[in-house]
Amino acid sequence: TQLLEQSPQFLSIQEGENLTVYCNSSSVFSSLQWYRQEPGEGPVLLVTVVTGGEVKKLKRLTFQFGDARKDSSLHITAAQPGDTGLYLCAGRAGGTSYGKLTFGQGTILTVHP
Amino acid sequence: ETGVTQSPTHLIKTRGQQVTLRCSSQSGHNTVSWYQQALGQGPQFIFQYYREEENGRGNFPPRFSGLQFPNYSSELNVNALELDDSALYLCASSQRRADTQYFGPGTRLTVL
Numbered sequence: 001t002q003l004l005e006q007s008p009q010f011l012s013i014q015e016g017e018n019l020t021v022y023c024n025s026s027s028v029f030s031s032l033q034w035y036r037q038e039p040g041e042g043p044v045l046l047v048t049v050v051t052g053g054e055v056k057k058l059k060r061l062t063f064q065f066g067d068a069r070k071d072s073s074l075h076i077t078a079a080q081p082g083d084t085g086l087y088l089c090a091g092r093a094g095g096t097s098y099g100k101l102t103f104g105q106g107t108i109l110t111v112h113p
Numbered sequence: 114e115t116g117v118t119q120s121p122t123h124l125i126k127t128r129g130q131q132v133t134l135r136c137s138s139q140s141g142h143n144t145v146s147w148y149q150q151a152l153g154q155g156p157q158f159i160f161q162y163y164r165e166e167e168n169g170r171g172n173f174p175p176r177f178s179g180l181q182f183p184n185y186s187s188e189l190n191v192n193a194l195e196l197d198d199s200a201l202y203l204c205a206s207s208q209r210r211a212d213t214q215y216f217g218p219g220t221r222l223t224v225l
Contacts, residue, residue: 103155
């Protein structure tokens with residue numbers, strides 16, 4: 001069974017601060033995704049990384065996939081109150097496991113004005 | 114292009130009852146995956162349907178079953194409800210063998 005350990009579980013910061021969320025596993029994933037989920041809504045895909053060492057940027061968000069494809073990080077620069085939400089990492093095993101994701105337990109981010 | 118929709122939004126049942134949740138996939142998507150998200154946790158994969166057949170299953174007992182219809186919409190059925198079945202049930206649709214899937218807003222099930 002593949003597991004994804006996400007940390008920290010909770011993060012409460014002031015507007016303008018930087019933060020990093022980590023997603024770690026002992027298993028190799030073919031791809032890893034990051035989602036953001038608002039209360040009462042389903043997760044919304046932010047990014048997919050597929051290559052070991054890959055770095056993707058989405059405005060103030062930077063996503064990295066570990067060289068061995070076992071871990072990933074999400075870094076937010078100059079956080080804003082609008083970044084508040086639940087952030088989830090999700091990995092896909094190899095083969096034909098499309099759409100059969102293993103999720104981390106999530107990080108609840110609160111950005112205070 | 115319509116997104117993924119789910120019904121009902123909320124549902125309250127008692128232990129031992131049966132429930133059916135529904136999901137309409139996004140236009141052009143032929144694959145539907147179902148997830149269970151307990152409060153404060155990440156979603157857990159229940160099963161996936163493609164071309165009206167189950168195409169992979171997570172660690173859930175047989176009382177969790179599903180259907181997919183010719184229009185690619187899907188149902189999740191849960192028999193003999195238990196208190197621990199209380200959760201947000203999410204469906205996600207995608208094209209076959211695509212990494213990108215789109216989630217619906219979920220159905221909040223409460224079992225009393």
